[in-house]
Every structure is written in C-alpha cells, then in structure tokens.
Amino acid sequence: MHIPALNCKRLTGWIWLACALSVMFAGSAHARKLEATTSEIDIWLSGTRCESRELWVVIEGVDAEEKWRPADPARDKKKCHWTATADRRFNTRFTRFSLRLDHARTDCHKADAVLISGEPVAKLVFDCCNAERLRSIAIFATPSMPVSYVRDVARTDHSQSRPCVEFRPRPFLSTGTITHVQFGGETLFLQLGSDMMKPRLTWLNVNALPEVLSGRPISLSADEIRRRLSIQYVRGNRSGPSLPVTAMDIDIDNLKELKLKELRVTPR
Amino acid sequence: MIRICAVLVVLFATAAAAQPRPIFDPDDFLDPRPHDNVPVFASRLVIGAAWSFVDDYRPANQDAGFVHVTNSFYIRRLQFDYKHSEILGDDPPPVHVCACDPPIFFPTPPPRDATPAAPPPGSKDALQVAFYAPALWGIDGIPVMMRYRLTWSRQTIDTDISLPLTNEIVSRRSGREQTFGLDADTYFRFRGRAVYGSVQYSRNSRRGTTDDRMQHELVYTNRFPGTAWKRVLFRPTLTLGGVSNRGGTAINLVSPSFEAFLHERVTRANFHLVWNPQITNSGTSGWNTTHQVAIFVDRKLFLKLFRPRS
Numbered sequence: 001m002h003i004p005a006l007n008c009k010r011l012t013g014w015i016w017l018a019c020a021l022s023v024m025f026a027g028s029a030h031a032r033k034l035e036a037t038t039s040e041i042d043i044w045l046s047g048t049r050c051e052s053r054e055l056w057v058v059i060e061g062v063d064a065e066e067k068w069r070p071a072d073p074a075r076d077k078k079k080c081h082w083t084a085t086a087d088r089r090f091n092t093r094f095t096r097f098s099l100r101l102d103h104a105r106t107d108c109h110k111a112d113a114v115l116i117s118g119e120p121v122a123k124l125v126f127d128c129c130n131a132e133r134l135r136s137i138a139i140f141a142t143p144s145m146p147v148s149y150v151r152d153v154a155r156t157d158h159s160q161s162r163p164c165v166e167f168r169p170r171p172f173l174s175t176g177t178i179t180h181v182q183f184g185g186e187t188l189f190l191q192l193g194s195d196m197m198k199p200r201l202t203w204l205n206v207n208a209l210p211e212v213l214s215g216r217p218i219s220l221s222a223d224e225i226r227r228r229l230s231i232q233y234v235r236g237n238r239s240g241p242s243l244p245v246t247a248m249d250i251d252i253d254n255l256k257e258l259k260l261k262e263l264r265v266t267p268r
Numbered sequence: 269m270i271r272i273c274a275v276l277v278v279l280f281a282t283a284a285a286a287q288p289r290p291i292f293d294p295d296d297f298l299d300p301r302p303h304d305n306v307p308v309f310a311s312r313l314v315i316g317a318a319w320s321f322v323d324d325y326r327p328a329n330q331d332a333g334f335v336h337v338t339n340s341f342y343i344r345r346l347q348f349d350y351k352h353s354e355i356l357g358d359d360p361p362p363v364h365v366c367a368c369d370p371p372i373f374f375p376t377p378p379p380r381d382a383t384p385a386a387p388p389p390g391s392k393d394a395l396q397v398a399f400y401a402p403a404l405w406g407i408d409g410i411p412v413m414m415r416y417r418l419t420w421s422r423q424t425i426d427t428d429i430s431l432p433l434t435n436e437i438v439s440r441r442s443g444r445e446q447t448f449g450l451d452a453d454t455y456f457r458f459r460g461r462a463v464y465g466s467v468q469y470s471r472n473s474r475r476g477t478t479d480d481r482m483q484h485e486l487v488y489t490n491r492f493p494g495t496a497w498k499r500v501l502f503r504p505t506l507t508l509g510g511v512s513n514r515g516g517t518a519i520n521l522v523s524p525s526f527e528a529f530l531h532e533r534v535t536r537a538n539f540h541l542v543w544n545p546q547i548t549n550s551g552t553s554g555w556n557t558t559h560q561v562a563i564f565v566d567r568k569l570f571l572k573l574f575r576p577r578s
Contacts, residue, residue: 152410165410203302223533227499230531234494234501239413240453240464241491243503243529244297245538246310246340249568252536 035093036113036120043082043124050080050128052101057084061166092122096164104129105180107156108164130182137178138266145193146171152187183207193258205232217266222255291562296340299413307574308342316564327558328386332357349396357389364432377479381515381551384481387445394421403455414453421447425477443476465490484512501529515551522547537567
C-alpha cells in the first residue's frame with residue numbers, strides 16, 4: 001500500500017498559524033466570564049453605611065419611581081444582602097444597575113452571572129455608600145411645559161462600576177421632584193419643553209448652579225438660563241470650552257418659543 | 269474601530285488639511301445632539317478691527333479692519349460652511365523691478381529663513397466641511413462631542429510691477445494664496461481633569477506673486493475652561509507648534525489668546541475683545557512677539573432650524 005509522504009516543511013507556516021489562533025481562541029474563551037439572561041438579582045452591599053430599611057433597583061437607567069424595582073431582604077437574613085426581581089429578563093453583560101437606599105444612591109454597576117440553586121442570577125456587589133448628603137430637587141416651570149432630566153453617573157473605583165446615564169422616560173408636566181440626588185457622584189441636567197426624553201442630550205447643568213449645590217433655591221428667568229448655558233459652554237460641557245455663537249442663538253430662540261417665565265429649582 | 273479608521277483615513281489621505289481660524293471668525297461649533305440632528309442654517313455678519321493684525325502666523329505690520337460673513341449649514345453630524353472675509357488696510361507699497369537678469373524686486377521679499385510677509389489686504393473665501401463624532405471613550409455616559417474639519421481657503425493677489433524711475437507698469441501678476449487644512453478636536457483626561465484641545469495641520473501656498481512662499485503648520489491649541497464675571501465670559505487658549513520654511517527652531521510658535529465675550533440682549537449682538545500675543549521664531553530675527561488685539565461684533569443675519577412638521 002502506498003502511503004503519501006507528508007511534506008511537513010511546506011506546512012510549517014500553517015501549523016504555526018493554527019497554533020497561534022488556538023492559543024488566542026483558548027485565551028479569549030478563558031477570559032470570557034459567564035453571562036446569563038435572567039430576571040433575578042442578588043445584591044450584596046458592603047461598608048459601614050450598607051444598612052437601609054428599603055432598597056430599590058434602577059435598571060438600565062430608567063429613573064422613574066414607578067419603574068424602580070423593590071428589593072427584599074435575602075432569605076439568609078444576612079445584613080445588607082437583598083434580592084430583587086426585574087419586570088423583564090435582561091442580559092447580565094449589557095445591563096446596568098444602580099440602587100436607591102434610604103440615605104444614599106449608588107453608582108451604576110454591571111452584574112456578574114452566577115448560578116444559585118442551579119438558576120442563573122445577576123449578582124451585584126456595591127461598596128456602600130457615598131456619604132454625601134442625599135437631596136431631592138424640586139422643579140417648577142412657568143408656564144406649564146414638559147420638564148425632564150438626565151443623570152450622568154460617574155464610575156467609581158469598584159471593578160463592576162460603569163459610567164451610565166439615567167433618565168426619566170416621561171417628562172414631568174411643569175412640576176416634579178428628582179429624588180436621591182448626590183451631586184458628588186453624578187451630573188444632573190434638566191431639559192425643558194420636549195415631550196420626548198433625550199438620554200443623550202445635556203442642557204441646563206444643575207451641578208453648575210452654585211446656589212443649588214449649597215442648598216438654596218433658585219429662580220431662573222429665560223435670560224438667566226441663557227446666561228447660565230453660555231457659562232456652561234465656556235467651561236466645557238460635553239464638548240471643548242467654547243463660545244459657540246450659533247448654539248447660543250438657538251438657545252435664545254428655543255427659550256423664546258417656550259415662553260418660559262420662570263424655572264424654580266429647590267433643593268431639599 | 270471603524271471611527272478610528274475613518275479618522276485616520278481622513279488624516280492621512282488629505283495629508284493637507286485648517287487654516288488657523290482667523291481671529292475674527294466666531295466659534296461655530298454646534299453639537300448636533302441638543303437639536304435632534306435637525307438641519308440648521310445660520311448666516312452671520314462680523315465687523316471689527318485688529319491692531320497689529322496677524323494673518324496665519326504672519327504679522328501684517330499694520331492695523332486692519334474686517335468684514336466677515338459666514339454661512340453654515342448643519343445636517344445630522346455634518347457642517348458645511350462658506351465664509352467670505354474682506355480685510356481692509358493699507359495697500360502694499362508698489363513693486364518695482366530692475367532691468368536686470370534675473371529680475372530683482374523692490375521692496376525685496378523677506379529671505380527664505382524669515383517670517384513671510386502677510387498677504388496684502390483683500391478678500392478671502394473659505395469652504396469648510398466638518399464632521400461631528402462623539403469621543404471614542406465614555407460611551408456609557410454622555411460622550412464628549414468632537415469636530416473634525418477640513419478647510420480650503422483662497423485669496424487672489426494681483427500685483428502690478430513697475431519700473432522704479434518711471435513707474436511705468438511693465439507686467440501684471442495674477443497670483444493666489446491657498447490654504448488646505450485639517451482641524452481635529454482632541455480630548456483626554458489628565459489626573460482626573462478633562463483636557464480639551466485641537467490639532468491643526470495646514471499647508472499654505474502662495475504662487476504667482478513676487479514673494480511665492482509655502483508653509484506647513486502643525487499646531488496644538490489647548491482650550492482651557494473659561495470663566496464668567498457678571499455677563500462677561502472669558503476664554504483663554506494656548507497654541508503651540510511649528511511652522512515650516514522660516515528657519516529657527518522646530519517649535520517656533522507660542523500663541524496664547526485671551527477672549528472676552530459679551531452678549532447684548534436687546535440687539536442680540538455678541539461683542540468680542542481678543543488679545544493674542546503671538547510669539548514666533550525665525551532664522552533671521554529670532555524670537556519676536558506681536559501683540560494682536562481685535563475688537564469685533566457678530567450678529568446672526570439668519571437662523572433657521574428645519575424641524576419636521578408634527
């Protein structure tokens with residue numbers, strides 16, 4: 001029987017390539033963490049301020065109280081261990097979560113997928129919490145118009161922490177309260193006049209209102225809002241510091257169109 | 269990744285890219301996000317004057333007035349501009365030529381290793397195309413918006429050449445100066461602070477004149493956060509870089525700028541006061557400082573947002 005000779009020298013290059021690809025594939029497969037699609041959330045809080053009477057979970061940045069998911073103390077009765085169930089299934093790889101406690105809010109985290117009793121669960125671990133005073137910001141616009149907001153939440157040093165944007169899907173009509181605000185960990189932007197929430201849009205930066213940061217209420221006329229927006233531009237607001245004359249003219253036209261008389265921002 | 273490739277392709281393929289923004293050109297950056305990518309057309313008039321006017325890092329050695337009209341069309345993430353400027357100043361001295369071979373022109377153009385003379389006052393046209401893109405990092409948060417802009421500008425320079433004694437015109441030269449440029453916004457974080465700026469590369473060539481020159485510019489402008497005092501806004505910038513064909517050191521340009529800005533509510537005009545001490549180095553005269561000061565007013569002529577009818 002004739003056995004064809006294998007010319008290994010000619011195949012050396014291909015063999016090396018195959019080896020390299022195998023190593024890369026194996027490395028990537030090893031590095032990839034378990035991900036899962038689930039609606040169950042297992043929450044661990046650590047730190048001296050981890051205790052809370054109630055706890056809510058904000059999922060995918062949808063920051064409306066009626067959309068927050070309430071968490072319950074875990075069955076093991078361990079301190080600062082909670083469980084919650086989302087109203088729909090989510091993928092642990094892409095979904096971001098933040099918490100609302102009695103005395104604080106958290107940054108946004110990505111979940112790790114774990115198996116508990118054979119079922120996939122999204123596990124969240126938070127260092128708790130930012131010791132800054134928790135505020136509620138009451139908004140009142142005259143005349144009646146839609147008011148909404150965006151919270152640009154910064155990431156922390158925690159390995160699961162991710163920057164994220166939280167927003168109110170349905171605007172308030174003229175008046176509303178933004179709860180669980182901690183200016184040290186987030187930037188709060190107000191949006192006026194649009195029926196549609198624009199999560200990628202920044203407008204009036206509440207963090208740039210020194211009166212509100214120091215706990216004093218402020219009443220802004222249309223011209224004062226224009227001036228504050230100009231200051232935002234020159235200090236740099238999600239673009240380089242600039243004096244963008246066209247953008248300023250559009251702000252003036254928009255405010256004129258809204259016929260805004262007063263925007264009252266009251267921190268509590 | 270695709271965005272990185274697109275930016276690199278633009279950078280390398282053009283290999284020539286934004287005339288530094290004239291001191292009187294208002295900032296026309298418009299983040300497309302706040303107005304939902306709705307098309308916008310804006311037309312603007314700028315009028316003012318500059319003391320010790322500097323044109324593209326070349327001192328004009330005179331004061332100048334200017335009228336500047338800008339027309340910008342913003343659609344989605346693109347911006348198209350047509351800008352026309354009229355620089356008003358003293359006419360350059362008449363150019364004489366001796367009856368010798370090769371001809372020698374008077375006044376003698378600056379030598380090759382000196383800072384070139386600025387083009388004579390006149391009209392200049394510029395076309396610009398810009399692309400807005402969010403920064404490639406911080407995608408989960410609200411990203412920083414950046415602009416990448418190509419500029420082409422052109423100025424015609426006609427020169428009458430006469431004999432020194434009789435002033436008889438012996439020839440007319442129809443020359444031009446052209447600039448191709450690329451201006452790319454930059455953003456990074458240093459020790460937790462955001463650092464905003466832009467890198468500009470441009471190629472400026474003057475042909476068909478008695479002083480044909482070419483210069484390449486590669487500069488970085490750092491835009492520091494501004495501040496406000498009552499209704500006046502202040503913005504500092506610092507430009508550093510190199511301009512070719514003028515001898516001296518590789519980094520031969522240091523150009524800080526301080527701008528004060530006031531919006532006047534009734535007329536809706538914007539008043540600008542800019543002080544720009546421009547420090548340049550050349551092979552013949554070393555480091556020199558030109559204190560350019562400009563005062564000008566800009567106002568929109570027309571502004572239209574093409575919102576869809578609801």
